[in-house]
Amino acid sequence: MKTNEQLLDTLNPQKKALFLEFLKRVQESGWNIIITQSYRTIKEQNDLHTLNNSNAMGGYSAHNYGFAIDCNFEKGRLSLKKATDKGIWICSGIPQIAEECGLRWGGSFGNYYDPIHFDCVFNGETKRWNNYLIKTYGKDYDTIESNKINWLFTKNT
Ligand SMILES: [Zn+2]
Numbered sequence: 001m002k003t004n005e006q007l008l009d010t011l012n013p014q015k016k017a018l019f020l021e022f023l024k025r026v027q028e029s030g031w032n033i034i035i036t037q038s039y040r041t042i043k044e045q046n047d048l049h050t051l052n053n054s055n056a057m058g059g060y061s062a063h064n065y066g067f068a069i070d071c072n073f074e075k076g077r078l079s080l081k082k083a084t085d086k087g088i089w090i091c092s093g094i095p096q097i098a099e100e101c102g103l104r105w106g107g108s109f110g111n112y113y114d115p116i117h118f119d120c121v122f123n124g125e126t127k128r129w130n131n132y133l134i135k136t137y138g139k140d141y142d143t144i145e146s147n148k149i150n151w152l153f154t155k156n157t
Contacts, residue, residue: 007069018120022098032074033072037069038063041064065151068119070117095107
């Protein structure tokens with residue numbers, strides 16, 4: 001098992017501060033944080049998609065760019081997990097904090113309820129980025145460090 005710190009270190013450096021601010025505020029409101037996922041390579045994402053096609057395809061997940069984390073939270077005897085009801089998540093205040101920090105909460109995704117997921121990808125950016133990677137890196141694109149790319153300043157995407 002990787003520590004929270006190790007997992008946070010694989011986030012894209014451009015956006016890491018957003019997640020640190022979010023987690024700091026969540027912790028200050030009394031929650032214990034257990035990060036379960038952060039960056040995944042495109043190859044790892046494709047393997048997940050093969051196992052279960054409700055998982056995004058490689059290149060289409062915010063995790064492939066280091067722009068997402070999955071977390072469980074605990075406070076006293078209460079724990080917030082993937083199967084926890086949406087109402088309980090909302091009462092925790094955590095989705096509200098995410099929104100205030102500029103993150104999207106996976107519990108409000110229309111097609112797939114994913115309340116442990118928080119990301120900072122908007123407007124279908126992953127599709128554009130995936131096309132850019134294929135064009136730039138060709139067949140080997142799924143093994144590159146796609147969390148290290150400076151997406152905000154990358155042209156032609
Ligand atoms: Zn996720």
